[in-house]
Amino acid sequence: SAVISQKPSRDICQRGTSLTIQCQVDSQVTMMFWYRQQPGQSLTLIATANQGSEATYESGFVIDKFPISRPNLTFSTLTVSNMSPEDSSIYLCSVQPRESKNIQYFGAGTRLSVL
Amino acid sequence: QKEVEQDPGPLSVPEGAIVSLNCTYSNSAFQYFMWYRQYSRKGPELLMYTYSSGNKEDGRFTAQVDKSSKYISLFIRDSQPSDSATYLCAMTRNDYKLSFGAGTTVTVRA
Structure with a gap:
């Protein structure tokens, strides 16, 4: 199995700010994904990070709110923009x-709390 | 109706008991079925992976798939306190899109 490092592991942010989450994998992979996990709910796919092209977003998620980068086959970032308390979740x-x-x-996920 | 329904739990069992976890689904196109284990403050860890109907055993874990009933189960024999976690079922047709259950939290009491 692949070893995946995600940073930061947790953060507390102020309303209106942005947070960028990093994901590094120890081997080259074709497809990388970003999910949100809210308490008591199933994992929800936000988008598929495609290397060399724009990310593919699921219904209900937009690029302006969740911009994604995928510069190579082992790394991706997800930014949560203009945060509100409703964005508090595990990514x-x-x-x-x-x-x-x-x-x-x-x-391992990133626990985000927005105040 | 959700595409995947999972028994909500929580479950609390004594050490050594058999744990039974279940999910039902509505999409008959699902072919690949998975169980993930998620410890507190950790990411989901792939536990079992099965294709189509039938049983698969791995140590103390047995995964069952009944496609005719659209029902999957995970059994944990001789449960240990270290099995205390949230268990998520997941399934897919034959592509990258996984559909997850909401998870069942299990506590095994020593």
Whole structure:
């Protein structure tokens, strides 16, 4: 399985500011994903980070709010912009290994609290 | 109706008991089924991965898939306090989009 490092592990931010979350994987992967996990709810896919092209966003998520970068095959960032308390959640990065397109491995997540 | 429904729990069992976790789903196109374990303040960890109907065993863990009933289960035998975690079911057709259950929190009492 891939080793995924996600930073920061947690943060407390003020309303109206932005936070960039980093995801680093120890091997080259084709697909990287960003999820949100709210208490008591299932994981929700925010977007797929595509290397060399714009991210693909799921319904309800927009690039202006969640800009994503994917500069190479081992790294991606998610920015949560103009934050409000409703953005308080756990944000998770995942990767799909080259040997199986049906499996995803997850990072430890970033716990975000917005005051 | 949610695409994947998972028994909400929480479950509290004594050490050594069998833990039974269940999910139902509505999309008959799902073919690949997974169980993830998530410890507090950690990311989901892939526990079991099965394709189509049938059983798969890995140590104390058994995953069952019944596609005719759109029902999957995870059994944990001889449960240990270290099994205390939230368990998430997930499934996919044959692409990258995983659909998750909301998770069941299990506590194994020593």
